Amino acid sequence: MRYRTKAQEIFIMAEHTEDGFDWDTTHASEPQQLLGSKKVAILLCTYNGERFLREQLDSFVSQTYRNWSIHVSDDGSTDSTLEILEEYKSQLGEGKLFISHGPRQGFAKNFLSLIKNREIIADYFAFSDQDDVWLDDKLSRSIAKIPRVPLNKPHLYCSRTRLVNSDLALLGFSPSFKMRPCFENSLVQSLAGANTMLINNATRDLMCRVADDAPVVAHDWLVYQLVTGCGGDVVFDQIPTLLYRQHEANLIGANATFRNQVIRILKMLTGRFSEWSTLNLIVLDSVRMELTENNRLILERFEAARKSGLLSRLRLMLKSGVYRQTIKGNISLIAAAILNKI
Structure with a gap:
């Protein structure tokens, strides 16, 4: 081999x-x-x-x-x-x-x-x-x-x-x-x-x-x-x-290098992440009743946050409890929330 x-x-x-x-x-x-x-x-x-x-x-x-x-x-x-x-x-x-x-x-x-x-x-x-x-x-x-x-x-x-x-x-x-x-x-x-x-x-x-x-x-x-x-x-x-x-034909590469992380953050701040969220929520809506009661509530708060004004959006985001795995990721998440790009 x-x-x-x-x-x-x-x-x-x-x-x-x-x-x-x-x-x-x-x-x-x-x-x-x-x-x-x-x-x-x-x-x-x-x-x-x-x-x-x-x-x-x-x-x-x-x-x-x-x-x-x-x-x-x-x-x-x-x-x-x-x-x-x-x-x-x-x-x-x-x-x-x-x-x-x-x-x-x-x-x-x-x-x-x-x-x-x-x-x-x-x-x-x-x-x-x-x-x-x-x-x-x-x-x-x-x-x-x-x-x-x-x-x-x-x-x-x-x-x-x-x-x-x-x-x-x-x-x-x-x-x-x-x-x-x-x-x-x-x-x-x-x-x-x-x-x-x-x-x-x-x-x-x-x-x-x-x-x-x-x-x-x-x-x-x-x-x-x-x-x-x-x-x-x-x-x-x-x-x-x-x-x-990691090569030129990868459809999706690993989010490991500083360059790739910057690209992901830019996608979040420029609206690409918001587009993904919209599509994800369409799929989750089709299995909404399969979610646990608490997770349905989290989903509702996240959905409401995306449709709300700045102060309500930040409050609902915080209440939903959503987070990313790293400090940098959470900073970009807060920035996206402020810019209404979630």
């Missing part, structure tokens, strides 16, 4: 970073023994991904957790993506890789088409991009961390990532968020990338209730809002579980 040596070197280097992570590679066998009967459906969306797809697929094959299947929705690739997928399908054998055709309406709708496909039956669902590299214990770590009871309660696992360039050279980490994941935070911030996420069937059921034509900004942000809004649990793991490529 071509990526293997370099990926392992990056993994070992993590033991000596300034972040001080304790990379314990011995935990993977225990979850596999205890939870090996739980099926994981890996949901992979592809579009002209020939350049890096083999490395992503190889990292699935290398997982220490073995009870998985790959479900691919291709959104109209014109390169050799489909040929590569057929090659791996043949190599992996019966029941391991399935290929379907996406709706060709963008990456969010493509992921939603996969999660809403009831022919895919599993205990957990893991989202994947086409150009990353999973660390070997990604699935075993995710399953070990996510709560297993009650089964009818929505659960979401997500994590930080190790940022790498096209050649897998280390660039840094995605942001470390320490404040509590909750609905108040989800209204104004997406916590983690979909490529790190693992969800249970209760969360999947919530996503299936979202209309096919819903104006979804980003499926990872939607998952965070639905799980927290409906009283579910979110685990944000400080230890990265994958190598997240």
Whole structure:
């Protein structure tokens, strides 16, 4: 496997970073023994991904957790993506890789088409991009961390990532968020990338209730809002579980560099964030009665704030309790509220 040596070197280097992570590679066998009967459906969306797809697929094959299947929705690739997928399908054998055709309406709708496909039956669902590299214990770590009871309660696992360039050279980490994941935070911030996420069937059921034509900004942000809004649990793991490529073809990059953070803040202050909020609220309105009573109240206050004059807007924003994960983020949130750009 071509990526293997370099990926392992990056993994070992993590033991000596300034972040001080304790990379314990011995935990993977225990979850596999205890939870090996739980099926994981890996949901992979592809579009002209020939350049890096083999490395992503190889990292699935290398997982220490073995009870998985790959479900691919291709959104109209014109390169050799489909040929590569057929090659791996043949190599992996019966029941391991399935290929379907996406709706060709963008990456969010493509992921939603996969999660809403009831022919895919599993205990957990893991989202994947086409150009990353999973660390070997990604699935075993995710399953070990996510709560297993009650089964009818929505659960979401997500994590930080190790940022790498096209050649897998280390660039840094995605942001470390320490404040509590909750609905108040989800209204104004997406916590983690979909490529790190693992969800249970209760969360999947919530996503299936979202209309096919819903104006979804980003499926990872939607998952965070639905799980927290409906009283579910979110685990944000400080230890990265994958190598997240940053390259010119990324649809959405990591918000880690100073430049990217400035761009995000400018989007908030120039009205782009307000547009996203409007679309998010349309989707949340369709599942309003699924929200907990307290979260419905938070949502109502946030909606009212966006329609109010300055003093009432600030008062309702404060009363709603919405916040972002960093001091800089909260300063930009206050500025956006003053400028009525929320």
